[in-house]
Amino acid sequence: MFETLRQSLKTGVVTTSYPLTPPEVSLRARGKPEIDWVNWRDARPAAAVCPTGAIECGDESAPNAARTTTLDLGKCVFCGLCAEADMAIRMTNQCELASVTREGLRLTAPANSSAAIANRQSPIADRQSAIRNPQSAINQSLLTSAATGRTGSVEAVGRQLQDRIQSVLGRSLHIREVDAGSCNGCEVEIHGLNSPVYDIERFGIHFVASPRHADMLLVTGPVTRNMELALRKTYDATPNPRLVVAVGACGCSGGIFGRNYATCGAVNTVIPVDVYIPGCPPIPHALLHGILLAIGRLKQVTVIKS
């Protein structure tokens, strides 16, 4: 026992200070693909190599077809094949990609590209500033992703409800993880959250054994037909108010497997989803970001910092 204590003292604290500091992700890690929309002339070569169809070409006959193209981070497996096929795409190591709407994961060209070029920095310039000053860019992205899809008076009620849920669940949260058809990759990373490195319990967040004890379902997919009923029952067994977070490319969109005779695809085809965390699998930082986003804790962190 003394030996154990000695070693523990020698090792010291290994826990990351994320989200107060930027995620410790190596520069080689493949995160969000960034597109130089202005110089992206033809999206077809990149779309042709994408294994999950995350790049959807617009009208191919249009003079600048790439402008109408969508890159769907919910389908992306971050393999980087598109970046090999097309110089206009670059893989960054940005991993904080969670969104409160599915729509928020679809990247499109700025509405008016030429005006965009004149008025704001190009994506490449954004990225360069991000490298110079990572924290400001991250906070920016947190605020924008948190705000995505929350505009318009119709959604004001929804926003209030969301705020109330967050005030109820935001301080201490119990999570029930449900694997509804994943490859176990997401589970390995979710396990990582309980390790001393990420130590999710420092936020008052615990993984629990039953949906009846849970405030949040953390669901991985693609939801198989054989798990559809079990997932619905788990959702029904979770008391209100409850949050659902869809994890990974398969959970967000059906990912690598999509829909077939054996799978229903994305989690939101079976139960309503509050937050989407892209990745294949999302690294623990990305998971933490998504969970904290779901309970409104990221804004607090930003406020405390500023």
Place this chain on the structure above:
Amino acid sequence: MNATLEFAKLGNATSLPWADVPEWRADEFVAATATELDRGGRLCAWFGVPEGDGTRLVAVLAYDTDNTLAVGRSAPVKGRYPALTPRCAQAHLFEREVWEQHGLVPEGHPWLKPVRRDHGAGPAVGEFFRVEGREIHEVAVGPVHAGIIEPGHFRFQCNGEEVLHLEIALGYQHRGIEEALAGGPHRATLSQMETVAGDTSIAHATAYVTVLEALAGTEVPLRAQWLRALALELERLANHTGDLGALANDVAFLPTSAACGKIRGDFLNLTALICGNRFGRDLVRPGGCRHDLESVRAVQLLKKLRGAVAEVDEAAAWLWDANSVRARFEATGAVSAEQAVEMGLVGPAARASGLVRDVRFDHPAGWHRFAQIPVAVWPDGDVLARARVRWLEIQRSGKFLEEHLAAPPEGEIRAGAGQPAADTLAVALVEGWRGEVCHVALTGGAGRFRRYKIVDPSFHNWTGLALALRGQAISDFPLCNKSFNLSYCGFDL
């Protein structure tokens, strides 16, 4: 029986024309397969290939001591055939699978029921083996479990605390992978192979590209074979370390659990250092590897590796030194060597029952033809043995990596992949961290997949877990389950 007919011999990671695979009448084929298994063969794969309105049965066997594989097939058969299972128990799940996929009834199979598909009723709905008696109670667990694990259903027949029988019903993770491969390879195929079991990405991807390379006759550059072998051992290190931590956690020995949780992440990061992904996704490609490991990063990797291995060393030492841990591990969930042979167990589960069975040693392919790792064996078959085998393998994988990181072969990292030959069968075995990953591909006239069979080590080993539970306290189930740590999705496909 045609006495002159023999199974066609082939080596690991090779192919042969479909026409050269010897053919028996179905009943004779079953008898011939049983004879081969009786004289020391092992069933790697048994599956159906539809032809006309019938189905051919195909058997892939391994003779571990002869470093040889063998393959044979039956003539197309319809309706029913005499089952292999009554003579060779290791065929029991394979025959249920063939029945489910092709509707062929193995006559005389003692427990014929679905493997993965639900037929509309849900996978665990249906008959379960039951023990009768007033004192007997039944415990049903799953599909949604208490931990962060995959879904599956376990049905225990108990007398008080004692488990008399455990039946395991899976299929919840069935994603239709084999079906999606028909007519392939497709654009998404490699990604799907890497997620057959996401914690075994390197082993399954390596088996898949090896099959493609055998079909196309591609000579893979040595440097790529070297890098694949390194990545495979890193995958083993990460998972074995995670397993030691999980075993410690299950007996509430938290120092090792916490330390291993951290170190597992360190090993995953080493894989990311090679290719940008913690699971090695997109490293292995047909014809080679997509990323190289330049000497600067190799040195970096070696330094970090030494640190991580030294840390596991300490964390494992705490585990072995704790009496409370030994008391829980020893004599819990024992599987005898006889049972392991009979059920055809593979990987650490087989080696923990004293079987010397390791694809890297028995059927070396790729880099393992030049560099072998001693097989880690422990005799007792209990939880302690399965933990010990993992520990030995951590040490040996660490040494292997140290040695080979220091001596990289020069040359290209990737060659042209080539076109798969038509009407050809190829077999690849890879020793993943759970055991033997077996991929078999059969191409049609255009060189596209006519049939693709994946056998994850878990397909062999789930029955081992069921056997380990006999006579155990039901409260030891989580510990026994963790000591096997089998894949649900790799089984369910």
